Amino acid sequence: MGTINFQTDIINNPENEIRLASLWNLLQDVCDPEVPVLSILDLGIVRDVKLTGDEVEITITPTYSGCPAMDAIKMDIRLKLIEHGYKNIQITSVLSPAWTTDWMTEAGKQKLKAYGIAPPNPTQIVCDTKLFAESEAIQCPRCNSYHTQLISRFGSTACKALYQCKDCKEPFDYFKCH
Amino acid sequence: MQSLVPINKKQLHEREGSSSNPPSGGRGAFLLHLADTNLILAQRNAEWCGHGPILEQDIAITNISLDLLGQARNFYQYAAEVINREDIQNMKAPKASPFGGGLEGASEDTLAYLRTEREFKNLLITELPKSDWAQTILRQFLYSVYQYQLYEQLQKSDDRQLAAIAEKSIKEVAYHVKWSSEWVIRLGDGTDESHQRMLKALENLWPYTGEFFIPEDYENEDTIGFDLNSLKQPWLIRVDAILKEATLLSPSFGGGQGEAIFMHTGGKQGIHTEHMGFILAEMQYLQRMYPGAEW
Numbered sequence: 001m002g003t004i005n006f007q008t009d010i011i012n013n014p015e016n017e018i019r020l021a022s023l024w025n026l027l028q029d030v031c032d033p034e035v036p037v038l039s040i041l042d043l044g045i046v047r048d049v050k051l052t053g054d055e056v057e058i059t060i061t062p063t064y065s066g067c068p069a070m071d072a073i074k075m076d077i078r079l080k081l082i083e084h085g086y087k088n089i090q091i092t093s094v095l096s097p098a099w100t101t102d103w104m105t106e107a108g109k110q111k112l113k114a115y116g117i118a119p120p121n122p123t124q125i126v127c128d129t130k131l132f133a134e135s136e137a138i139q140c141p142r143c144n145s146y147h148t149q150l151i152s153r154f155g156s157t158a159c160k161a162l163y164q165c166k167d168c169k170e171p172f173d174y175f176k177c178h
Numbered sequence: 179m180q181s182l183v184p185i186n187k188k189q190l191h192e193r194e195g196s197s198s199n200p201p202s203g204g205r206g207a208f209l210l211h212l213a214d215t216n217l218i219l220a221q222r223n224a225e226w227c228g229h230g231p232i233l234e235q236d237i238a239i240t241n242i243s244l245d246l247l248g249q250a251r252n253f254y255q256y257a258a259e260v261i262n263r264e265d266i267q268n269m270k271a272p273k274a275s276p277f278g279g280g281l282e283g284a285s286e287d288t289l290a291y292l293r294t295e296r297e298f299k300n301l302l303i304t305e306l307p308k309s310d311w312a313q314t315i316l317r318q319f320l321y322s323v324y325q326y327q328l329y330e331q332l333q334k335s336d337d338r339q340l341a342a343i344a345e346k347s348i349k350e351v352a353y354h355v356k357w358s359s360e361w362v363i364r365l366g367d368g369t370d371e372s373h374q375r376m377l378k379a380l381e382n383l384w385p386y387t388g389e390f391f392i393p394e395d396y397e398n399e400d401t402i403g404f405d406l407n408s409l410k411q412p413w414l415i416r417v418d419a420i421l422k423e424a425t426l427l428s429p430s431f432g433g434g435q436g437e438a439i440f441m442h443t444g445g446k447q448g449i450h451t452e453h454m455g456f457i458l459a460e461m462q463y464l465q466r467m468y469p470g471a472e473w
Contacts, residue, residue: 065347066248095252096342098349152234153357154241158350162234178349 020051023081027058030080033072034157037111040073044103047094055088056081061099063178064158101178113141118163118174138174140165204401205337206260207299210289211396211446213253214300217290219321220246221461225308235311238357242318245350252343254286261289291465295454299394302445303386305453312365312375317383319358323416324390324409326351331404359420366424376426384429388441397446 027046032038040046040060048059058077062070074091081089101120109119118141137146145167153176155162160173223243230236262283265271303321308314329351332344365372390413393406414428421428429439444450464471 062248062346064245064248065252065350066244066246068244094342095346096338098342098346100349152238153353154234154238156237158241158244176353 016051020049023049023051023056026080026084027077030073030076033069033076035112035115035117037115038108040077042105042108042111044105044108045073045099054086055090056086057090057092059092059094061094061097063099066158099178101175104175112175116141116172117160118172120175120177123177138163140168140170141172142170143168204396204398206257206264207394207396208401209253209257209260209340211299211394213250213257213289214298215304216246216250216253218298218300218457219304220244220250221457222304222306222308223314223318226314231311239314239318242354242357245347245354249343249347249350250290251286252346254289256339256343258284258286258289291462295450295458296448298450298454298458299446299448300450301386301389302442302451303383303389305445305451305457306383306386307453309379309382310375311361312372313379313382315358315361315365316376316379318354319362319420320383320387320417322351322354322358324387324413326355327409327412327416331409332402335403362420362426363424366421366426373425376424380421380426380429385439386442388439389443389445392441392443392446394446 024041027049028039028041030040032040032043043063045060045063046058047061048057050057050059058081060070060073060077070093074093077091078089100123102123104120112119118138121138138148138150139146140148140163143165145165147166148163149166151162151164151171153161155173159176159178161176162171163174164171220243223239223246226236226239226243228236230239265283301321303317306313306317326348329344329348333341333348335341335344362376366376367373368376391407391410393402397406399405418428442451459466464473
């Protein structure tokens with residue numbers, strides 16, 4: 001599910017392995033335009049990186065169907081690769097298996113919290129269809145209190161919900177588990 | 179709306195002509211139906227932008243609109259692939275796309291912006307005006323419950339791309355179902371005024387729900403892999419449960435409870451209400467004024 005595929009030919013082409021690793025490093029510098037502290041690797045949307053000769057193929061998967069950042073991210077990936085001398089670039093988007101917040105790295109979750117956005121809870125705990133559910137305990141990213149309240153299921157973007165902390169009174173976005 | 183004189187569908191199509199190559203097979207038409215339904219509803223929900231009852235709900239309904247738009251795009255992209263493939267097989271020449279880049283054939287843009295009323299296959303319920311908040315959230319509820327159950331079935335499809343789109347979309351639809359169910363209960367079991375508005379909304383919208391379960395040619399069991407009518411009972415059960423909690427009586431589909439309620443149909447075939455022309459005129463305005471424009 002969260003596994004990353006390396007196409008390597010270790011015995012015959014160790015040089016390829018090094019080039020592949022440097023490609024992954026490059027992608028670390030491509031960030032989510034909405035939340036610039038998060039790299040696309042933190043988000044878990046890069047599914048595969050293939051290098052065949054001088055042809056690069058990056059496979060990504062969208063977070064939400066309507067996410068407008070995906071087009072910007074595709075462009076940013078392309079620009080980053082061109083910047084570093086790659087000319088033959090193909091970026092493919094796959095829908096299956098569907099992206100889930102479980103693919104977000106722990107580092108990514110910490111970065112979100114530091115940025116003021118409550119990171120997603122693990123999906124198996126909360127993603128049910130019960131109504132008026134108060135069961136999801138979201139921690140305030142500022143004062144760490146669990147005494148928080150849902151204001152709206154939809155926040156500043158489709159992937160976030162709006163909460164308010166009853167202790168420090170500050171509102172904050174919560175990255176919805178998906 | 180149903181026409182008074184029975185018209186042979188093939189004659190209708192030939193008479194109307196079309197601005198893009200229509201899909202001949204079932205799969206392309208079914209994908210367009212799924213895409214169009216989401217696009218038109220996205221368009222209607224987006225009309226709330228800047229006009230929502232309170233800020234958080236303005237944001238909620240426009241986010242739902244964006245979700246539906248994204249799903250529509252996925253369906254359109256796949257439909258374009260299928261249509262172009264079918265055209266090659268049927269040896270139809272691809273139409274030049276006005277969108278530049280030397281592209282030929284169908285694309286998500288030609289399908290969304292260049293087709294006319296009779297070519298759109300969306301459910302009629304999606305083209306009804308947004309009206310008041312009660313009607314908007316009730317329409318969302320009735321459709322989203324159906325959409326969730328439909329996509330649950332499509333996830334199992336042999337067509338892997340269709341299954342992938344359904345799998346992706348259903349996570350978002352789950353949130354739409356939650357959000358709209360809560361609103362139905364809030365307004366139904368709310369004040370006198372909200373209760374009255376919900377009753378009115380239910381009366382207005384119910385006759386458009388029958389269309390969900392009446393399969394069109396391209397929705398027969400061979401093409402989609404299951405019987406569309408089998409979704410009716412689970413849908414009724416789910417809807418009834420929420421309506422009951424909202425202290426609203428659910429109208430019967432008929433069957434022993436007095437007269438059966440007349441159900442509007444036609445959307446899936448391209449025969450729409452009077453609203454459709456206005457929706458497309460607005461949505462396709464830029465393309466109509468500046469053909470081939472890109473931004």
